[in-house]
Amino acid sequence: xxxxxxxxxxxxxxxxxxxxxxLARLAPVTALWVLTVCALVLAACSLAALGTFVxxxxxKLPACAALxxxxxxxRTPSDLVVVPAAAVSVGALAVCAxxxxxxxxxxxxxxxxxxxxxxxxxxxxxxCVVDSPHPDAYALPGRPHRIVVTTAMLRSLDAAEREAxxxxxxxxxxxxxxxxxxxxxxxxHCHPALRPVRAAIRLAAERAADEAAARAVGDxxxxxxxxxxxxxxxxxxxxxxxxxxxxxxxxxxxxxVEALLAGPRVPRPSAVRAxxxxxxCVAVSCAASTTGVAEVHHRVEVAQGEAPx
Numbered sequence: 249x250x251x252x253x254x255x256x257x258x259x260x261x262x263x264x265x266x267x268x269x270x271l272a273r274l275a276p277v278t279a280l281w282v283l284t285v286c287a288l289v290l291a292a293c294s295l296a297a298l299g300t301f302v303x304x305x306x307x308k309l310p311a312c313a314a315l316x317x318x319x320x321x322x323r324t325p326s327d328l329v330v331v332p333a334a335a336v337s338v339g340a341l342a343v344c345a346x347x348x349x350x351x352x353x354x355x356x357x358x359x360x361x362x363x364x365x366x367x368x369x370x371x372x373x374x375x376c377v378v379d380s381p382h383p384d385a386y387a388l389p390g391r392p393h394r395i396v397v398t399t400a401m402l403r404s405l406d407a408a409e410r411e412a413x414x415x416x417x418x419x420x421x422x423x424x425x426x427x428x429x430x431x432x433x434x435x436x437h438c439h440p441a442l443r444p445v446r447a448a449i450r451l452a453a454e455r456a457a458d459e460a461a462a463r464a465v466g467d468x469x470x471x472x473x474x475x476x477x478x479x480x481x482x483x484x485x486x487x488x489x490x491x492x493x494x495x496x497x498x499x500x501x502x503x504x505v506e507a508l509l510a511g512p513r514v515p516r517p518s519a520v521r522a523x524x525x526x527x528x529c530v531a532v533s534c535a536a537s538t539t540g541v542a543e544v545h546h547r548v549e550v551a552q553g554e555a556p557x
Contacts, residue, residue, distance in 0.1 A: 253300055255536035256293035259529055264444035266525045271448045273519040276455035284428045286526045287445045291438035293537040298337040300544050305334020318551040348437040362388055366396050383481035385413055387420035387494050404481035412465045412474035419460035420494040425453040454499040458508055472508040
């Protein structure tokens with residue numbers, strides 16, 4: 249039981265290299281979906297394992313055993329293993345909860361501030377222009393979706409580059425990329441090993457928007473130039489932009505520009521292998537956590553006298 253529940257806690261540590269490999273080989277939209285689903289499932293499996301450790305530890309206490317109506321001792325490994333594991337799990341879950349709550353509050357404040365700032369500026373359709381000396385542009389989620397751009401960013405680009413920039417930001421809103429970024433943020437707070445995967449998901453979202461913008465304007469070189477100039481102009485800008493608001497200047501811009509100039513990615517067998525490796529990690533984690541939780545549930549039923557020994 250203990251060994252099985254350790255698998256979903258340790259397996260995410262092996263995922264970041266596989267995530268980087270998948271991102272480099274898969275089409276951006278496919279990579280975005282695969283990485284996000286894998287991160288969420290791995291995070292859920294790790295939380296299930298931690299919660300099971302806590303439950304087993306609690307049922308070793310006489311008061312909790314009585315509350316759980318245990319009529320037989322719960323069969324577990326030695327208390328020298330179970331009790332420390334439960335204590336560590338309680339601490340890990342507390343850290344995750346506090347970290348996630350602080351991040352959610354910070355993001356909510358930033359989102360409200362960004363919406364308020366966008367509402368004060370002139371709007372043309374979904375485009376909001378904010379008077380600011382700091383060059384910045386980003387896709388702001390909400391109802392309705394907005395494209396926020398500062399006057400300094402508009403002055404930094406020519407007319408064609410602005411159209412490419414707006415196409416990039418509209419692709420973020422049209423693709424619902426803020427949901428993927430929120431899911432990546434959630435997974436990163438559930439398991440520290442998934443933080444590099446969060447960065448890979450952000451890059452996949454930017455690459456997906458890059459490709460959509462290149463198709464919209466019909467010029468990959470123009471799109472690459474617009475992204476490079478926007479990133480160069482806005483490298484120090486941050487303002488009120490929340491983390492779930494995707495921006496053209498986000499991620500490793502040289503890598504994105506290189507990918508745009510190289511042309512659309514052609515599917516290869518290595519891409520299938522990269523995705524299969526990630527999905528295999530998810531399958532193993534799910535199987536281990538499900539089996540471990542089911543075994544603990546059966547042992548609890550045995551201790552309650554509801555199942556044969």
